[in-house]
Amino acid sequence: MSAAKRLAKRSIVGSRVSAMSKDSGLYQPGIIIGSKNSEDHLYFANCATGITPTSRYIVRFDAGDTREFQESDLIGPGFGNVNNLKLRSGQKAWVTYNGREVMGTVVYHQQARDEVLINVQPQPGSLEIPFDVTKRLDEVRLLESRKSARLQEQDFDFARLADGSGDRKRNQQTASIDVPKNCNG
Numbered sequence: 001m002s003a004a005k006r007l008a009k010r011s012i013v014g015s016r017v018s019a020m021s022k023d024s025g026l027y028q029p030g031i032i033i034g035s036k037n038s039e040d041h042l043y044f045a046n047c048a049t050g051i052t053p054t055s056r057y058i059v060r061f062d063a064g065d066t067r068e069f070q071e072s073d074l075i076g077p078g079f080g081n082v083n084n085l086k087l088r089s090g091q092k093a094w095v096t097y098n099g100r101e102v103m104g105t106v107v108y109h110q111q112a113r114d115e116v117l118i119n120v121q122p123q124p125g126s127l128e129i130p131f132d133v134t135k136r137l138d139e140v141r142l143l144e145s146r147k148s149a150r151l152q153e154q155d156f157d158f159a160r161l162a163d164g165s166g167d168r169k170r171n172q173q174t175a176s177i178d179v180p181k182n183c184n185g
Contacts, residue, residue: 012057017076018142019059019069026091027075027142030061036068075142082140086111093118094141097133101145107132116140 013034018027037055056068071079087093087109094103095118104120114136122128 012078015076015078016143017057017059017074017079019061019067019074021061022067024090026088027085028061028063028092029143030059032057033060033066034058081138082142083138085137087116087137087140091142094144095120095133095135095139102133103144104133106140109137111137 012032015032016029017032018029020026021028035055035057054070056070057074058066058068059074060066074080075082075085087106089106089108091106092103093106093116094101096102097120102120104118107117107119109116115134116137117132117134118140119130119132121130
């Protein structure tokens with residue numbers, strides 16, 4: 001995405017992105033902490049100020065190290081996407097499986113067939129066994145999706161929901177609604 005296409009006054013400081021690690025050669029998640037458009041100008045407060053096509057972005061990886069990247073080296077909202085990448089074996093990735101987001105590692109990526117095989121390890125303490133899932137490249141994410149505020153509040157106790165007690169609170173609230181009398185009758 002070109003810097004000219006960015007919305008004015010929209011800071012990207014704090015944006016989650018994925019960039020290639022120097023050590024492993026795999027994409028790692030991080031946060032943009034600033035931008036730089038020349039050796040003597042460093043912007044931390046608002047990356048929309050002074051952004052040029054040659055700007056560099058300062059990314060702090062989740063592991064703690066910090067590096068500079070060009071816009072074309074970043075994957076994430078407002079930057080590049082995975083469609084132009086060749087994913088390497090061992091790359092951490094997220095996919096949607098049976099309606100939920102799961103994290104796994106890439107086993108292989110066959111570009112000619114647009115096929116990525118991902119090994120998904122279950123959550124610790126889960127009774128599930130590891131499994132493989134095959135996805136198209138555009139279904140693979142290098143960053144964990146954020147839950148919307150609506151979904152964060154929906155940590156259901158499905159056992160309570162199944163026995164019908166989950167509806168009692170809703171029924172008590174609707175029972176107290178006052179309905180106006182018909183004035184025409």
